[in-house]
Amino acid sequence: MGLRNWLEAPASGVSAPGRPRLNMVRGVIARVTTPLLPDDYLHLVNPLWSARELRGQIVEVRKETADTATLVVKPGWGFDFGYRPGQYIGIGVLIDGRWHWRSYSLTSSPSWNAKLIEITVKAMPEGFLSSHIVNGVPSGTVVRLAAPTGDFVLPEPAPEKVLFLTAGSGITPVMAMLRTLDHRDEVCDVVHVHSAPSTDDVIFGAELAALHGKHPSFTSHVQLTRSSGKFDLASLDALFPDWRERQTWACGPAAMLDEIEHHWRDEGIADRLHTERFELGRTGPAGEGGTVTFAKTGRSVEADGATTLLQAGESVGLQMPFGCRMGICQTCVVPLVEGNTRDLRSGDVRGPGERIQTCISAPAGDCVIEA
Numbered sequence: 001m002g003l004r005n006w007l008e009a010p011a012s013g014v015s016a017p018g019r020p021r022l023n024m025v026r027g028v029i030a031r032v033t034t035p036l037l038p039d040d041y042l043h044l045v046n047p048l049w050s051a052r053e054l055r056g057q058i059v060e061v062r063k064e065t066a067d068t069a070t071l072v073v074k075p076g077w078g079f080d081f082g083y084r085p086g087q088y089i090g091i092g093v094l095i096d097g098r099w100h101w102r103s104y105s106l107t108s109s110p111s112w113n114a115k116l117i118e119i120t121v122k123a124m125p126e127g128f129l130s131s132h133i134v135n136g137v138p139s140g141t142v143v144r145l146a147a148p149t150g151d152f153v154l155p156e157p158a159p160e161k162v163l164f165l166t167a168g169s170g171i172t173p174v175m176a177m178l179r180t181l182d183h184r185d186e187v188c189d190v191v192h193v194h195s196a197p198s199t200d201d202v203i204f205g206a207e208l209a210a211l212h213g214k215h216p217s218f219t220s221h222v223q224l225t226r227s228s229g230k231f232d233l234a235s236l237d238a239l240f241p242d243w244r245e246r247q248t249w250a251c252g253p254a255a256m257l258d259e260i261e262h263h264w265r266d267e268g269i270a271d272r273l274h275t276e277r278f279e280l281g282r283t284g285p286a287g288e289g290g291t292v293t294f295a296k297t298g299r300s301v302e303a304d305g306a307t308t309l310l311q312a313g314e315s316v317g318l319q320m321p322f323g324c325r326m327g328i329c330q331t332c333v334v335p336l337v338e339g340n341t342r343d344l345r346s347g348d349v350r351g352p353g354e355r356i357q358t359c360i361s362a363p364a365g366d367c368v369i370e371a
Contacts, residue, residue, distance in 0.1 A: 054078055054145040056091075059116070061139055064203050068169070069134045070107065070120045075145060079117075083110050083148035085176035086249075086276075090146030090322060091119065093129060093137060098317045099144065100129045103325050105173040105276075106148060109180040120203065122169035149323050149331070152249065152276035154180075158188050163246040165260060167195035170252030171203050173276055177249070178211060178218075187215040191240050195223040195231050195252070233263045244269055251276040277326055288342075290366040294318060295337055309341065309358035309369060320358060320371060327360035334358060339367030 056079070060072035073091075075081075083089075083106060092101045108118035123134040154162075154177050164174045171194055181187045196202045202222055212220040221239065223231040236243040244267060250260045257275050264273040289304040292312045303312040310332055313320040323331030327345060333355050341350045341361040349364055350356050358371065 054147065056117075056143050056145045058137060058139055058141045058143065061137060064120060065201055067123045067134060068120060068203050070118050071133065071137070073117050073119070073143065073145075074115060075117060079145065080147060081110055081114055081117075084153040085109055085180040086153035086173040087148040087150040087176075088173070088324070089117075089119065089148050090144075092144035092146075092319070093132065093141070094143075095129075095132060099314070099319060100132075101144075101146075101314055101320070101322065102127075102129045103146075103323065105150075105176065107172050107175045107179075109176055109183050111180055111183045120169070120172050120175070122203070144319075146323070149329060150276075152251070152274060153177075154249075158186065159247040160188055161242065161246040162188060162190045163240070163243055163248040164190065164192040164194075165248060165250040165252070165256075166192070167252030167256050168201075169203065169278065170250075170256075170276070173251055174249060175204055175207075178208075182211060182215070187211075187218050189217050190215075191219045191221070191243070191246070193221045193223065193231060195225050195256075197226040198224055233259065244272075247272050247274070249274045249276075251278070288364050290339070290363040292363050293338075293366075293368040294371045295368055296371060303363050305342070305362050305364070306344075307362060308344065309356070309361050309363065309371075312363075313358065313371060318371065322359055325359045327357050330357065332358045335370040337368040337370050340364040341367055341369075 055076040056073040057076070058071050059074050060070075062070045062072065064070055086105070088103045088105045090101055090103050092099045094100075104119040104121055106117055107120040108116070121130050121133045123131040150173075152173055158181060164177075166174050174192070178190070178192070181190070192208070194202065194208070199205065202208070205222070208220045208222070211218055219240075225231075240246075248264070250257060250273065254277060257277060261270070261273065261275065264270045289302075289307075291300050292303050292309060293300040294313055294316075297318065299316050299318065301312050301316045303309070310320050310322055310325065321332050321334075323329035325332075336350055336352055336354050336356050338352055340363075341356050342348070342364040343350070343357075344360050344362055350361065356369070358369070
């Protein structure tokens with residue numbers, strides 16, 4: 001097994017499950033082309049062939065609303081199409097010589113296509129990458145990908161009764177679930193309440209209407225907040241009297257999710273609620289800021305007390321490990337070598353020798369992290 005491990009080592013991070021021969025070929029290529037990187041040769045043949053990272057190519061950019069677009073991506077070697085509906089992936093886009101990374105929910109169904117995936121991105125005023133994706137990324141662009149992950153998923157088989165509560169881009173992971181149920185012809189008793197400012201702002205509006213007409217067991221309730229106001233959770237009793245019996249998946253703005261969690265706790269059914277947050281809840285005080293040094297590369301950058309260490313690393317071109325970017329999945333954990341950092345959620349200060357989550361930690365003075 002020693003020889004095999006040696007051969008496969010360069011491909012281990014992006015290995016294809018159940019395909020050991022492919023991994024070995026990639027490992028051999030990586031070894032025999034040393035000291036040149038195997039990607040120097042593979043890229044000449046196909047830009048999606050890589051022995052050391054997941055890549056993909058954007059094959060279509062499709063507008064959904066004025067500020068939302070769907071990217072259809074063809075992944076390269078090593079992508080696991082066995083992802084679960086509701087999971088998200090990391091995507092890295094090269095802009096002005098630097099890789100910018102963010103995580104987005106997969107909106108495609110794993111049973112839809114064995115060669116393509118989709119993510120749907122809403123441009124945010126403060127979101128540099130999301131705005132670039134929606135308004136500027138062209139078809140043919142080669143991107144980097146991180147493996148699908150996340151626990152905001154439907155169990156198999158799905159519960160007999162389901163309630164989805166979404167708003168804005170919070171519909172994206174739920175759309176993957178709905179598409180999967182539809183493709184498998186397994187649409188159970190599903191109620192979906194989605195909020196958007198106007199009809200033009202409803203992402204996947206036509207598809208939701210089509211599913212509503214196609215499946216008698218699926219109810220789509222769209223709340224247009226600009227004309228009808230915010231959806232009142234108290235109205236669930238009148239609209240869907242059995243809502244307490246349903247397993248509920250909710251995704252949307254932080255304030256909406258806070259209200260839903262509070263409502264479900266008051267009803268004593270918090271165990272039936274599953275939530276996905278796209279925003280980092282910052283309740284602790286900001287750090288003081290300082291110079292962040294990344295020990296493995298020796299690079300340094302000045303960061304203020306509201307900038308996470310993950311963002312700081314990416315700003316100087318480092319490919320930092322990450323997953324949820326919310327402090328949940330632990331993918332971004334690294335040791336703190338020197339100095340102090342502050343947890344933006346709780347305000348807790350961490351010191352040398354501790355392992356910190358870069359996605360929710362900011363510098364509290366000058367610091368060095370092992371990344």
